[in-house]
Amino acid sequence: NTINDYFFYEPAFNTHDGGYVPLEEPNIPEQKLKIPEALKPDKETDTDMYYTVIAEAGESQIMPGQKTKTWGYNQPLLGKTIIFKRGKNIHVTVKNELSELTTYHWHGLNVPGDIDGGCHTPVYPGESKVLNFKCDQPAATLWLHAHPCPSTAEQVWHGLATAVVVKDEHEASLPLPRNYGVDDIPLILQDRKFHEDNQWDYHADYDPDGVQGPTAMINGTVNPYFDVTTQKVRFRILDGANRREWRLHFSDNLSFTQIAGDGSLLEHPVKFTHLMLTCAERAEIVVDFSNYKPGDEVTLYSDDVPIVHFRIHEFAKDDSTLPDKLFKLNAPEITPDTPVHKIIMSGMDEEVAINDKKFNMQRIDSKQTLGSCEIWEITNSNDCDGGMIHPYHMHGCQFQVLSRNGKAPYPNETGLKDTIAVDPNETVKIKVWFDHTGVFMYHCHIIEHEDGGMMAQIEVQDPKKPQKFNLMDMDTL
Ligand code: C2O
Ligand code: CU
Ligand code: CU
Structure with missing residues (x-):
């Protein structure tokens, strides 16, 4: 049975806000979807992984014409995907090359407070610090974003957000797509308003209920297309927007299977035609394109606006079925005295x-x-x-x-x-x-x-x- 419900209370959807900014279909040619590279460890041993993450400012070609001033991790906009392997000791050197203080918040990572990167752990301009922790949590899609109070929103708007993937042996044993960049693709959903000369202007667009823009930006790409070369593709979708809710559905009402939420796989896969994500939530879905042939196009929409175009190419037949049991959640017990x-x-x-x-x-x-x-x-x-x-x-x-x-x-x-x-x-x-x-x-x-x-x-x-x-x-x- 396929669920075709967004679940939440329709009169409270962001579309009803006084300040709602509807998405508009961009009138620029389709661009190839940018897929962030996996960040290369500085060094990796059987027990340890070493990374350097640099917050930096730069310029990005997002729209035709003038480049946009942007911020990112190890690149001008957003960042490279950071992979942590469960069981390893992780050492991350975080470096701030911006002209203001920032923090490095590992959203979803189970780490001590001084590693978490909330507002009590600033890294000042020109400084760096080394974070040492053990990665010990189930495979999941997490993210890194800036978190200095009270300018988290503005720094994320500038581009300080990137995907973090935790890998573990259990997930690796399941028949799921995991060829990163080919059939395992992060989709960071954001929206922006492009002002004169293609620049962003956070203060001009400020709204205390959340800043929005009319242009969907996926992995930093406006009007993206993705070349489908395998029958099944896993998308790690992150709502990386400051305010926007994404109500996702495909053309032809194509169904897809959600396999993971924020912090782990789901216990069982769930089949949907419609899925709503609110800010910071993640969903990993597997889409089966078997009903399409080379030359076809499948479109992903949010509400009624196309946000990603999938161009179907030749692919090998894939008969694998998703396992019915994906994950067992082991939570501690509660008792009648639990506070x-x-x-x-x-x-x-x-x-x-x-x-x-x-x-x-x-x-x-x-x-x-x-x-x-x-x-x-x-x-x-x-x-x-x-x-x-x-x-x-x-x-x-x-x-x-x-x-x-x-x-x-x-x-x-x-x-x-x-x-x-x-x-x-x-x-x-x-x-x-x-x-x-x-x-x-x-x-x-x-x-x-x-x-x-x-x-x-x-x-x-x-x-x-x-x-x-x-x-x-x-x-x-
Ligand atoms: Cu307090 Cu994603 O953050
Ligand atoms: Cu967080
Ligand atoms: Cu709120």
Whole structure:
């Protein structure tokens, strides 16, 4: 059975915002989809991987004519795909060649607070630092983005975002496409407005409910086409937009199979014709093009605007079937005494808050003990009439979705997640545990809401080894 539902509350879709900027079909010729190269490790041994990640400014040919001033990691726009292998010790030298401070936030990575790259770990212009950690989590598509408060949104808009792929032996044992760049393709979905001379102007486009532009940009490409040369292609889709929701569907109502969410494979594959992603969420899907022949074209749409064109070429027949069991989520047990954290995301525009407070770098809002498992109840108190969907994200952990307003989560929420969209008037229960200590942010991932204060932080302590964590202050930055 194929699901053809976006699930969320239609009157709260971003299309109903007063400030909604509809996507427009670009009137430039189709461009070959840019596929970020995999970042080469500086060195790799059986046990360790070494990388250098440089935040830099440059220029990119995105539109015909003038180049656009952009930022990126190891390239002028976005970045190379960073691959971590589970079980290895990772050493990343992060270097800031920008003219302002930035942070390197590993969205979805299970690492201690001082590695996570939230706002307490700035790297100043011209400086670098080495991050050492062990990669120990299931195969997934994560991402790296800037996170300096309160200019996360602006830095991401400039281009500081890139895909991170965790590989593990379990995923490697499954019959899934994984030939990177051929049948395993990241799709970073973003939108921009091109002003005079093809430049971006974050301040001109500013909207406290999230900055949008009318032009879809996929992996930094406007109006992209992709050459399909295998029957099945796996797409690692990331909503890397500041505000935009993507409601994805293909021409001919072609169905596709979602195999992974944010932090792991799904327990079972789920077949869809329609899929909605909110900011920062990921979905890995496998598309089977067997019904097409060379010369055909398949189009991916968001709402009714084409965003990627797939040009079908000759391919070998592929009879492999996707396994029905992909992943087993091993969450710690909860008991009737399990504590419950209540989080209320309220407001819109400048009024956004969490539990009635605006973010304060110097204030710890919650505490949890290392290894303990707690229930978090996340409520969006917006009105059903005129409210919006807030994508709630937690650093430092991957959680399990337990229920939505008391009902079962959606069928593609069976794996680990780090970002969960919450409808107006909805309460989503999740199971949260931390494998590492430190101070971690949690917030709405409409990035202007995050910068606008819809963010709070939790301190995770190991009672056997209490630590004092250094909290930066806006003024000390
Ligand atoms: Cu993707 Cu606090 O971030
Ligand atoms: Cu994050
Ligand atoms: Cu929000």
